[in-house]
Amino acid sequence: MARARTAEAPFATRLLRWFDLASRDLPWRRTRDPWAIWVSEVMLQQTRVEAVKAPYVRFLQRFPTPAAFAAASADDLLVAWRGLGYYRRARLLQQGARTVVERHGGSVPADVPALAELPGIGAYTRGAVASIAFGLPEVAVDGNVLRVTARHRGLRTGIDTGAGQRAVFAAVEGWLDRERPGDFNQAMMELGATVCTKASPKCAQCPVAGDCVARATDTVGELPVKKPPRAAVAVTARVVLVLDGGRALGHRLPEGGPNAGQVDLPGPGILRSVDAADVAGALVTQFAARVQTGAELARIQHAITHHRITLHAHAATLRQRGRLQWFPVTAATPWTTPARKVFAAVGVGEPEQRA
Numbered sequence: 161m162a163r164a165r166t167a168e169a170p171f172a173t174r175l176l177r178w179f180d181l182a183s184r185d186l187p188w189r190r191t192r193d194p195w196a197i198w199v200s201e202v203m204l205q206q207t208r209v210e211a212v213k214a215p216y217v218r219f220l221q222r223f224p225t226p227a228a229f230a231a232a233s234a235d236d237l238l239v240a241w242r243g244l245g246y247y248r249r250a251r252l253l254q255q256g257a258r259t260v261v262e263r264h265g266g267s268v269p270a271d272v273p274a275l276a277e278l279p280g281i282g283a284y285t286r287g288a289v290a291s292i293a294f295g296l297p298e299v300a301v302d303g304n305v306l307r308v309t310a311r312h313r314g315l316r317t318g319i320d321t322g323a324g325q326r327a328v329f330a331a332v333e334g335w336l337d338r339e340r341p342g343d344f345n346q347a348m349m350e351l352g353a354t355v356c357t358k359a360s361p362k363c364a365q366c367p368v369a370g371d372c373v374a375r376a377t378d379t380v381g382e383l384p385v386k387k388p389p390r391a392a393v394a395v396t397a398r399v400v401l402v403l404d405g406g407r408a409l410g411h412r413l414p415e416g417g418p419n420a421g422q423v424d425l426p427g428p429g430i431l432r433s434v435d436a437a438d439v440a441g442a443l444v445t446q447f448a449a450r451v452q453t454g455a456e457l458a459r460i461q462h463a464i465t466h467h468r469i470t471l472h473a474h475a476a477t478l479r480q481r482g483r484l485q486w487f488p489v490t491a492a493t494p495w496t497t498p499a500r501k502v503f504a505a506v507g508v509g510e511p512e513q514r515a
Protein backbone atom coordinates (compact mmCIF):
# COMPACT_ATOMS: atom_id res chain seq x y z
CA MET A 161 0.00 0.00 0.00
CA ALA A 162 1.17 3.54 -0.67
CA ARG A 163 1.46 6.00 2.21
CA ALA A 164 -0.73 9.07 2.59
CA ARG A 165 -0.39 12.07 4.84
CA THR A 166 -1.91 11.83 8.34
CA ALA A 167 -5.28 13.54 8.72
CA GLU A 168 -6.30 15.90 11.53
CA ALA A 169 -8.85 13.63 13.27
CA PRO A 170 -9.36 9.87 13.47
CA PHE A 171 -11.12 8.27 10.50
CA ALA A 172 -14.26 7.37 12.50
CA THR A 173 -14.60 10.89 13.92
CA ARG A 174 -14.58 12.48 10.49
CA LEU A 175 -16.89 9.81 9.09
CA LEU A 176 -19.47 10.08 11.90
CA ARG A 177 -19.42 13.88 11.86
CA TRP A 178 -20.33 13.71 8.18
CA PHE A 179 -22.93 10.93 8.71
CA ASP A 180 -24.71 12.92 11.44
CA LEU A 181 -25.31 15.68 8.90
CA ALA A 182 -25.68 13.79 5.62
CA SER A 183 -27.39 10.46 6.36
CA ARG A 184 -30.51 9.71 4.39
CA ASP A 185 -33.81 9.21 6.23
CA LEU A 186 -34.57 5.56 5.48
CA PRO A 187 -37.38 3.51 7.08
CA TRP A 188 -35.00 1.04 8.77
CA ARG A 189 -33.03 3.87 10.35
CA ARG A 190 -36.02 4.83 12.49
CA THR A 191 -35.91 1.65 14.59
CA ARG A 192 -33.63 -0.39 16.83
CA ASP A 193 -35.91 -3.44 16.71
CA PRO A 194 -33.50 -6.30 15.88
CA TRP A 195 -36.09 -8.15 13.79
CA ALA A 196 -36.73 -5.06 11.66
CA ILE A 197 -32.98 -4.46 11.28
CA TRP A 198 -32.42 -8.09 10.33
CA VAL A 199 -35.21 -7.96 7.72
CA SER A 200 -33.84 -4.74 6.22
CA GLU A 201 -30.29 -6.07 6.01
CA VAL A 202 -31.41 -9.25 4.26
CA MET A 203 -33.55 -7.27 1.81
CA LEU A 204 -30.74 -4.81 1.07
CA GLN A 205 -28.36 -7.56 -0.02
CA GLN A 206 -28.32 -7.52 -3.84
CA THR A 207 -31.24 -5.07 -3.99
CA ARG A 208 -31.22 -1.26 -4.36
CA VAL A 209 -32.34 0.95 -1.46
CA GLU A 210 -35.20 2.44 -3.47
CA ALA A 211 -36.53 -1.02 -4.38
CA VAL A 212 -36.46 -2.14 -0.74
CA LYS A 213 -38.38 0.73 0.89
CA ALA A 214 -41.96 -0.30 0.01
CA PRO A 215 -41.52 -4.10 0.41
CA TYR A 216 -39.80 -3.52 3.78
CA VAL A 217 -42.73 -1.54 5.20
CA ARG A 218 -45.28 -3.98 3.75
CA PHE A 219 -43.37 -7.02 5.05
CA LEU A 220 -43.14 -5.73 8.62
CA GLN A 221 -46.82 -4.81 8.66
CA ARG A 222 -47.59 -8.40 7.65
CA PHE A 223 -44.87 -10.05 9.79
CA PRO A 224 -44.00 -7.71 12.71
CA THR A 225 -42.19 -10.43 14.71
CA PRO A 226 -40.04 -13.50 14.00
CA ALA A 227 -42.95 -15.65 15.26
CA ALA A 228 -45.34 -14.16 12.69
CA PHE A 229 -42.94 -14.90 9.82
CA ALA A 230 -42.03 -18.33 11.22
CA ALA A 231 -45.69 -19.32 10.83
CA ALA A 232 -46.10 -17.98 7.26
CA SER A 233 -47.10 -20.42 4.51
CA ALA A 234 -44.82 -20.95 1.51
CA ASP A 235 -47.15 -18.90 -0.71
CA ASP A 236 -47.40 -16.07 1.87
CA LEU A 237 -43.60 -15.95 1.95
CA LEU A 238 -43.33 -15.69 -1.82
CA VAL A 239 -46.01 -13.01 -2.06
CA ALA A 240 -44.45 -10.97 0.78
CA TRP A 241 -41.03 -11.07 -0.94
CA ARG A 242 -42.47 -9.96 -4.28
CA GLY A 243 -40.43 -7.29 -6.03
CA LEU A 244 -37.18 -8.18 -4.27
CA GLY A 245 -36.05 -11.30 -6.15
CA TYR A 246 -33.45 -13.75 -4.84
CA TYR A 247 -36.16 -15.67 -2.99
CA ARG A 248 -33.64 -17.97 -1.35
CA ARG A 249 -32.95 -15.09 1.04
CA ALA A 250 -36.58 -15.15 2.18
CA ARG A 251 -36.52 -18.88 2.81
CA LEU A 252 -33.31 -18.58 4.85
CA LEU A 253 -34.81 -15.66 6.77
CA GLN A 254 -37.79 -17.84 7.63
CA GLN A 255 -35.50 -20.65 8.82
CA GLY A 256 -33.74 -18.08 10.98
CA ALA A 257 -37.06 -16.79 12.36
CA ARG A 258 -38.15 -20.35 13.18
CA THR A 259 -34.89 -20.98 15.04
CA VAL A 260 -35.40 -17.76 17.02
CA VAL A 261 -38.85 -19.01 18.04
CA GLU A 262 -37.63 -22.53 18.91
CA ARG A 263 -34.41 -21.64 20.73
CA HIS A 264 -34.80 -18.05 21.93
CA GLY A 265 -38.48 -17.68 22.81
CA GLY A 266 -39.15 -15.47 19.78
CA SER A 267 -36.60 -12.74 20.64
CA VAL A 268 -33.57 -12.17 18.42
CA PRO A 269 -30.57 -13.01 20.64
CA ALA A 270 -28.38 -10.09 21.71
CA ASP A 271 -25.06 -11.87 21.50
CA VAL A 272 -22.77 -12.58 18.58
CA PRO A 273 -22.23 -16.38 18.93
CA ALA A 274 -26.00 -16.96 19.16
CA LEU A 275 -26.61 -14.74 16.13
CA ALA A 276 -23.91 -16.63 14.24
CA GLU A 277 -25.76 -19.91 14.77
CA LEU A 278 -28.98 -18.69 13.16
CA PRO A 279 -29.61 -20.10 9.68
CA GLY A 280 -29.14 -17.55 6.92
CA ILE A 281 -27.11 -15.08 9.01
CA GLY A 282 -23.68 -14.62 7.48
CA ALA A 283 -20.85 -12.42 8.71
CA TYR A 284 -22.32 -9.26 7.19
CA THR A 285 -25.86 -9.62 8.58
CA ARG A 286 -24.52 -10.72 11.95
CA GLY A 287 -22.31 -7.64 12.19
CA ALA A 288 -25.11 -5.33 11.07
CA VAL A 289 -27.72 -6.69 13.51
CA ALA A 290 -25.24 -6.91 16.41
CA SER A 291 -23.96 -3.36 15.94
CA ILE A 292 -27.10 -1.49 14.84
CA ALA A 293 -29.70 -3.21 17.04
CA PHE A 294 -27.59 -4.07 20.09
CA GLY A 295 -24.66 -1.62 19.96
CA LEU A 296 -22.09 -4.44 19.96
CA PRO A 297 -18.63 -3.56 18.55
CA GLU A 298 -18.84 -5.66 15.36
CA VAL A 299 -17.98 -4.60 11.81
CA ALA A 300 -20.35 -5.15 8.87
CA VAL A 301 -18.57 -5.30 5.53
CA ASP A 302 -20.73 -5.19 2.41
CA GLY A 303 -19.84 -4.29 -1.18
CA ASN A 304 -19.87 -0.56 -0.42
CA VAL A 305 -17.49 -0.99 2.50
CA LEU A 306 -15.17 -3.17 0.42
CA ARG A 307 -14.96 -0.48 -2.27
CA VAL A 308 -14.47 2.46 0.12
CA THR A 309 -11.79 0.65 2.10
CA ALA A 310 -9.92 -0.68 -0.93
CA ARG A 311 -9.72 2.83 -2.33
CA HIS A 312 -8.93 4.54 0.93
CA ARG A 313 -6.13 2.08 1.77
CA GLY A 314 -4.93 1.82 -1.85
CA LEU A 315 -5.44 -1.95 -1.71
CA ARG A 316 -4.04 -3.70 -4.78
CA THR A 317 -5.24 -7.18 -3.77
CA GLY A 318 -8.58 -8.21 -5.30
CA ILE A 319 -11.56 -7.60 -3.00
CA ASP A 320 -13.07 -10.87 -4.28
CA THR A 321 -10.13 -12.83 -2.81
CA GLY A 322 -9.68 -14.06 0.74
CA ALA A 323 -6.49 -12.01 1.18
CA GLY A 324 -8.19 -8.84 -0.08
CA GLN A 325 -11.17 -9.30 2.21
CA ARG A 326 -8.95 -10.00 5.22
CA ALA A 327 -7.08 -6.76 4.53
CA VAL A 328 -10.36 -4.83 4.34
CA PHE A 329 -11.66 -6.39 7.59
CA ALA A 330 -8.43 -5.52 9.38
CA ALA A 331 -8.64 -1.90 8.23
CA VAL A 332 -12.32 -1.53 9.15
CA GLU A 333 -11.81 -3.14 12.57
CA GLY A 334 -9.02 -0.64 13.16
CA TRP A 335 -11.35 2.25 12.28
CA LEU A 336 -14.48 0.99 14.11
CA ASP A 337 -15.95 3.44 16.63
CA ARG A 338 -16.67 1.28 19.68
CA GLU A 339 -19.07 3.82 21.18
CA ARG A 340 -21.22 4.01 18.06
CA PRO A 341 -20.55 0.80 16.10
CA GLY A 342 -23.98 0.71 14.44
CA ASP A 343 -23.72 4.29 13.21
CA PHE A 344 -20.12 3.68 12.10
CA ASN A 345 -21.13 0.66 9.97
CA GLN A 346 -24.08 2.52 8.48
CA ALA A 347 -21.86 5.54 7.79
CA MET A 348 -19.36 3.39 5.88
CA MET A 349 -22.16 1.96 3.75
CA GLU A 350 -23.66 5.41 3.26
CA LEU A 351 -20.31 6.79 2.14
CA GLY A 352 -20.03 4.01 -0.45
CA ALA A 353 -23.62 4.46 -1.62
CA THR A 354 -23.62 8.25 -1.95
CA VAL A 355 -20.02 9.58 -2.19
CA CYS A 356 -17.47 6.86 -2.94
CA THR A 357 -19.72 5.38 -5.61
CA LYS A 358 -18.70 2.79 -8.19
CA ALA A 359 -18.84 4.95 -11.28
CA SER A 360 -18.36 8.55 -10.17
CA PRO A 361 -16.80 9.03 -6.74
CA LYS A 362 -17.20 12.55 -5.39
CA CYS A 363 -13.82 12.91 -3.70
CA ALA A 364 -14.23 16.67 -3.26
CA GLN A 365 -17.20 15.97 -0.91
CA CYS A 366 -15.61 13.05 0.93
CA PRO A 367 -15.09 13.41 4.71
CA VAL A 368 -12.11 11.04 4.70
CA ALA A 369 -10.38 12.34 1.58
CA GLY A 370 -7.49 13.80 3.58
CA ASP A 371 -5.65 10.49 3.96
CA CYS A 372 -7.19 8.55 1.08
CA VAL A 373 -4.40 6.68 -0.74
CA ALA A 374 -6.33 6.29 -4.00
CA ARG A 375 -6.98 10.02 -4.14
CA ALA A 376 -3.38 10.91 -3.24
CA THR A 377 -1.99 8.57 -5.89
CA ASP A 378 -4.62 9.35 -8.54
CA THR A 379 -5.73 5.70 -8.71
CA VAL A 380 -9.41 6.08 -7.75
CA GLY A 381 -10.50 4.84 -11.19
CA GLU A 382 -8.37 1.69 -10.88
CA LEU A 383 -9.71 0.59 -7.50
CA PRO A 384 -11.08 -1.66 -6.21
CA VAL A 385 -9.31 -4.50 -8.04
CA LYS A 386 -11.63 -7.41 -8.84
CA LYS A 387 -12.33 -10.04 -11.48
CA PRO A 388 -14.18 -8.69 -14.54
CA PRO A 389 -17.92 -9.52 -14.59
CA ARG A 390 -19.13 -12.38 -16.77
CA ALA A 391 -20.13 -11.30 -20.26
CA ALA A 392 -23.89 -10.91 -20.77
CA VAL A 393 -25.62 -13.77 -22.60
CA ALA A 394 -28.70 -13.02 -24.73
CA VAL A 395 -31.55 -15.54 -24.46
CA THR A 396 -34.78 -15.75 -26.48
CA ALA A 397 -37.28 -17.54 -24.23
CA ARG A 398 -40.93 -18.35 -24.94
CA VAL A 399 -44.06 -19.10 -22.91
CA VAL A 400 -47.69 -19.63 -23.79
CA LEU A 401 -50.53 -17.64 -22.27
CA VAL A 402 -53.73 -19.64 -21.95
CA LEU A 403 -56.47 -17.81 -20.05
CA ASP A 404 -59.77 -19.05 -18.66
CA GLY A 405 -61.74 -16.30 -16.95
CA GLY A 406 -59.50 -14.98 -14.19
CA ARG A 407 -57.15 -17.95 -14.34
CA ALA A 408 -54.07 -18.76 -16.38
CA LEU A 409 -52.43 -22.07 -17.14
CA GLY A 410 -49.20 -22.50 -15.20
CA HIS A 411 -46.92 -24.79 -13.22
CA ARG A 412 -45.06 -24.73 -9.92
CA LEU A 413 -41.29 -24.41 -10.22
CA PRO A 414 -39.67 -27.43 -8.54
CA GLU A 415 -37.79 -27.44 -5.23
CA GLY A 416 -34.04 -27.14 -5.55
CA GLY A 417 -34.19 -24.93 -8.66
CA PRO A 418 -34.37 -21.15 -9.17
CA ASN A 419 -37.52 -19.48 -7.80
CA ALA A 420 -38.67 -22.77 -6.23
CA GLY A 421 -42.37 -22.81 -5.34
CA GLN A 422 -43.32 -19.91 -7.58
CA VAL A 423 -45.84 -20.30 -10.37
CA ASP A 424 -44.66 -19.77 -13.94
CA LEU A 425 -46.27 -19.69 -17.36
CA PRO A 426 -45.71 -22.84 -19.42
CA GLY A 427 -42.66 -22.83 -21.66
CA PRO A 428 -39.41 -24.66 -22.30
CA GLY A 429 -37.62 -22.63 -19.59
CA ILE A 430 -36.63 -19.02 -19.04
CA LEU A 431 -32.92 -19.64 -19.72
CA ARG A 432 -33.39 -21.65 -22.94
CA SER A 433 -33.34 -19.99 -26.35
CA VAL A 434 -36.03 -21.60 -28.52
CA ASP A 435 -37.85 -20.95 -31.77
CA ALA A 436 -41.63 -20.50 -31.71
CA ALA A 437 -42.05 -23.80 -33.57
CA ASP A 438 -40.36 -25.71 -30.72
CA VAL A 439 -42.63 -24.56 -27.90
CA ALA A 440 -45.49 -27.05 -28.39
CA GLY A 441 -43.10 -30.02 -28.52
CA ALA A 442 -41.37 -28.90 -25.32
CA LEU A 443 -44.70 -28.73 -23.49
CA VAL A 444 -45.49 -32.33 -24.50
CA THR A 445 -42.11 -33.49 -23.19
CA GLN A 446 -42.12 -31.49 -19.96
CA PHE A 447 -45.81 -31.45 -18.96
CA ALA A 448 -47.60 -34.00 -21.20
CA ALA A 449 -49.61 -30.97 -22.35
CA ARG A 450 -50.78 -30.31 -25.91
CA VAL A 451 -51.28 -26.80 -27.22
CA GLN A 452 -51.42 -25.12 -30.57
CA THR A 453 -49.34 -21.98 -30.36
CA GLY A 454 -50.56 -18.81 -32.06
CA ALA A 455 -49.66 -15.17 -32.42
CA GLU A 456 -47.22 -13.36 -30.19
CA LEU A 457 -49.15 -11.37 -27.55
CA ALA A 458 -46.31 -9.70 -25.68
CA ARG A 459 -42.57 -9.36 -25.62
CA ILE A 460 -40.85 -8.44 -22.36
CA GLN A 461 -37.28 -7.97 -21.20
CA HIS A 462 -35.97 -9.63 -18.08
CA ALA A 463 -32.52 -10.13 -16.56
CA ILE A 464 -31.32 -13.03 -14.40
CA THR A 465 -27.69 -12.78 -13.28
CA HIS A 466 -25.74 -12.37 -16.54
CA HIS A 467 -28.60 -13.51 -18.80
CA ARG A 468 -30.46 -10.82 -20.77
CA ILE A 469 -33.75 -12.47 -21.62
CA THR A 470 -36.23 -11.47 -24.30
CA LEU A 471 -39.38 -13.37 -23.38
CA HIS A 472 -42.05 -13.87 -26.06
CA ALA A 473 -45.54 -14.75 -24.82
CA HIS A 474 -47.69 -16.54 -27.37
CA ALA A 475 -51.43 -17.11 -27.50
CA ALA A 476 -52.27 -20.79 -27.51
CA THR A 477 -55.25 -23.11 -27.87
CA LEU A 478 -55.35 -25.84 -25.24
CA ARG A 479 -55.86 -29.43 -26.45
CA GLN A 480 -54.71 -31.37 -23.38
CA ARG A 481 -53.79 -29.92 -19.97
CA GLY A 482 -51.40 -32.72 -18.92
CA ARG A 483 -49.62 -31.76 -15.69
CA LEU A 484 -50.31 -28.05 -16.08
CA GLN A 485 -52.78 -26.42 -13.67
CA TRP A 486 -55.06 -23.41 -13.54
CA PHE A 487 -53.95 -20.62 -11.18
CA PRO A 488 -55.83 -17.39 -10.39
CA VAL A 489 -54.23 -14.27 -11.83
CA THR A 490 -54.38 -12.51 -8.48
CA ALA A 491 -51.97 -11.08 -5.94
CA ALA A 492 -52.36 -14.19 -3.77
CA THR A 493 -50.71 -16.45 -6.37
CA PRO A 494 -46.91 -16.29 -6.31
CA TRP A 495 -46.45 -15.80 -10.04
CA THR A 496 -42.85 -15.27 -11.19
CA THR A 497 -41.76 -11.76 -12.10
CA PRO A 498 -41.59 -12.56 -15.85
CA ALA A 499 -45.16 -13.96 -15.69
CA ARG A 500 -46.36 -10.79 -13.95
CA LYS A 501 -44.63 -8.70 -16.60
CA VAL A 502 -46.53 -10.66 -19.26
CA PHE A 503 -49.85 -10.11 -17.43
CA ALA A 504 -49.08 -6.40 -17.23
CA ALA A 505 -48.21 -6.26 -20.93
CA VAL A 506 -51.47 -7.89 -22.01
CA GLY A 507 -53.58 -6.19 -19.29
CA VAL A 508 -54.94 -9.19 -17.39
CA GLY A 509 -55.30 -9.65 -13.64
CA GLU A 510 -55.39 -7.21 -10.74
CA PRO A 511 -53.08 -4.22 -11.20
CA GLU A 512 -51.30 -4.85 -7.88
CA GLN A 513 -50.18 -8.34 -8.86
CA ARG A 514 -48.55 -7.16 -12.06
CA ALA A 515 -44.82 -6.57 -12.30
Ligand code: SF4
Nearest residue numbers: 311356363366369372
Ligand atom coordinates in the same frame (compact mmCIF):
# COMPACT_ATOMS: atom_id res chain seq x y z
S1 SF4 B 1 -11.45 10.39 -1.34
FE1 SF4 B 1 -12.56 9.58 -3.09
S2 SF4 B 1 -11.76 7.51 -3.39
FE2 SF4 B 1 -11.11 8.17 -1.37
S3 SF4 B 1 -12.67 7.31 0.00
FE3 SF4 B 1 -13.27 9.42 -0.49
S4 SF4 B 1 -14.63 9.25 -2.30
FE4 SF4 B 1 -13.53 7.30 -2.06
